[in-house]
Amino acid sequence: MLGKLFLLSLVCFFSLNFLSTINAETNLIADEIQSLKVTNKDPRMINFSVSLTEDHNYTSARLFYFLPNPSLNKSATRGDLNGIQSKFNNFYVDFDTNKGITGSRFIPTGVTFEYYWEFTDVNKNNYKTEMQQYLFLDGQYEWKLLTADNIFFYYYGNYNKNIQNCFLESVSVVKDGSDLLAIKVSYPINIIYYLSPSDSRYAKPTRSIVMDSMTVLGGVKYTSNVVHSYDQDCGVVKHEVTHILNEIAGHGTLLKLPFWVDEGFATYMMNKSDYYDNIIEKMINKNTVIRLSSMQGKPGTPEKVNLYYAQSYATTKYMIEQYGLEKYRSFFKILKEDFVIDEALQTVYGHDQDSLYLEWRQHKGLPIIKLVKIEQSSIPIPVATITPLNFPSKTTVNQQEVENNFSKQNNSNELAVSNFEIFINNYIFIIVGAILLLIMIKISIFLWKK
Known part of the structure; x- marks a missing residue:
């Protein structure tokens, strides 16, 4: 009997975790976002910032970004960065786009970022903003x-x-x-x-x-x-x-x-x-x-x-x-x-x-x-x-040098992936949870009949 109760408890545990995972991320209502900004003083650094109302107490934030590749109709690069909390419900990320080191990550002006913020509150609930777009231009000039x-x-x-x-x-x-x-x-x-x-x-x-x-x-x-x-x-x-x-x-x-x-x-x-x-x-x-x-x-x-x-x-x-x-x-x-x-x-x-x-x-x-x-x-x-x-300069003609440092992997865990791969990476835990849940249910039914 104790074995049956243990198995039923285990099934309930997996079920609750599975359901909570599905509902963990919900879009923020528009009223909770006071400001959503992207700025740069020059093309070496982009500042992403977000300010939220006091309806929730958010303890952490993370910025997820994608750089679309229009020729392939997919993301050429994606990554995520931890947000820094400047004050209550205010977060920012300083995104380094040109470290000035040969072989380091380089993102050219003219690319379009797709990005969203994800937040966690004191109760471990997760929320996220809608997907945003930002055209990266050199902030030194008025374009x-x-x-x-x-x-x-x-x-x-x-x-x-x-x-x-x-x-x-x-x-x-x-x-x-x-x-x-x-x-x-x-x-x-x-x-x-x-x-x-x-x-x-x-x-x-x-x-x-x-x-x-x-x-x-x-x-x-x-x-x-x-x-x-x-x-x-x-x-x-x-x-x-x-x-x-x-x-x-x-x-x-x-x-x-x-x-x-x-x-x-x-x-x-x-x-x-x-x-x-x-x-x-x-x-x-x-x-x-x-x-x-x-x-x-x-x-x-x-x-x-x-x-x-x-x-x-x-x-x-x-x-x-x-x-x-x-x-x-x-x-x-x-x-x-x-x-x-x-x-x-x-x-x-x-x-x-x-x-x-x-x-x-x-x-x-x-x-x-x-x-x-x-x-x-x-x-x-x-x-x-x-x-x-x-x-x-002066005596020679055109030269072409491979400088394709664009979308190099760095501390932000960048990966070159397709939209399908992005989908798999985001939802693999749901698939695994569903499989485990089905296995536990089958085992529980088998033991119950025994």
């Missing part, structure tokens, strides 16, 4: 907005001809690039336009000392819908926006575009053909052209920057002009299906990277050479997206 189609162009200071040109060219490059690649941009692209590199010093991630001393960062495509411009060059804006189009058209689930494909089309769309044609002609005259299969990632040194960009541009131009746009579109579509680069080229052009390079050399009148095959893995391996476009 103004120009918008057309999918472009949201943020600038500060006086409106001038260059701002107008960069805005209009960003709109046109989305239209022209989308037509060339036969894609559709279904979400907004945020362009953050700074007037000078010094104005944006707190809005950029830390780079290596060598790259900082030998190059000037002109612009960056940070995420699937955020571009920064640092030096008022409209060509840079077009280049970085094109990287977003490349991602939509050619990035697969596992494989990203090789450097020369991604940079080649982005440079092609800058409409600076005379500039890059001049560079490639000098390379041809000095026989310093570069094999495509050796340009899978960024250039290792600043000295190679000019050569990499010019070779990527020249190859892209040759593919489009010699074989036509239809084949180029097909090439991107196949890459998006996670074909490795040589397989995609063979399927569309009947070439691998080396034979395409040799054909291009022949087209340019260079001597016939033989190449030793570089063995490359046919297994799809995820690689970092190459994002920044650097304009080297």
Whole structure:
């Protein structure tokens, strides 16, 4: 009899805990929230704060945040941070977005936060706010907005001809690039336009000392819908926006575009053909052209920057002009299906990277050479997206350096997860509780019958 009572008590205990877990989180009524603020003095730190009425005595608070990835229709990053109580029912979080340390977490201005607060009162009851949105902009400046189609162009200071040109060219490059690649941009692209590199010093991630001393960062495509411009060059804006189009058209689930494909089309769309044609002609005259299969990632040194960009541009131009746009579109579509680069080229052009390079050399009148095959893995391996476009100081040309520190894991327990994973993480305890409850009920019924 005691055994039966123990089992029934255990079942009741699990049942009550299970039901209390389901009802633990309820939305706060609007009247309980006196203020809900997000501010930043500069882009290195965001302050989230909340003030509540005295209807409950809240002992703790936690901020949950999500950074949506519109290209995948899911959260690129999520995390949570403990709130600090400043006074009765007042809490805040100082969110560090740019520690200034190479490899640390970096969140660029232009991203949109989705967030909510969760509170616990003295009776251990949990409450939460409704989901909120916050567009992260540099708090040092008063931002103004120009918008057309999918472009949201943020600038500060006086409106001038260059701002107008960069805005209009960003709109046109989305239209022209989308037509060339036969894609559709279904979400907004945020362009953050700074007037000078010094104005944006707190809005950029830390780079290596060598790259900082030998190059000037002109612009960056940070995420699937955020571009920064640092030096008022409209060509840079077009280049970085094109990287977003490349991602939509050619990035697969596992494989990203090789450097020369991604940079080649982005440079092609800058409409600076005379500039890059001049560079490639000098390379041809000095026989310093570069094999495509050796340009899978960024250039290792600043000295190679000019050569990499010019070779990527020249190859892209040759593919489009010699074989036509239809084949180029097909090439991107196949890459998006996670074909490795040589397989995609063979399927569309009947070439691998080396034979395409040799054909291009022949087209340019260079001597016939033989190449030793570089063995490359046919297994799809995820690689970092190459994002920044650097304009080297004085004597060198564009440089792109991998600075993709965005959404690094840190003390806030950030994780790159999908919406489905977020759902599972939030409700796994309910599923486990339900399973335990069913098991205990079955055992109790079996023993009761015995």
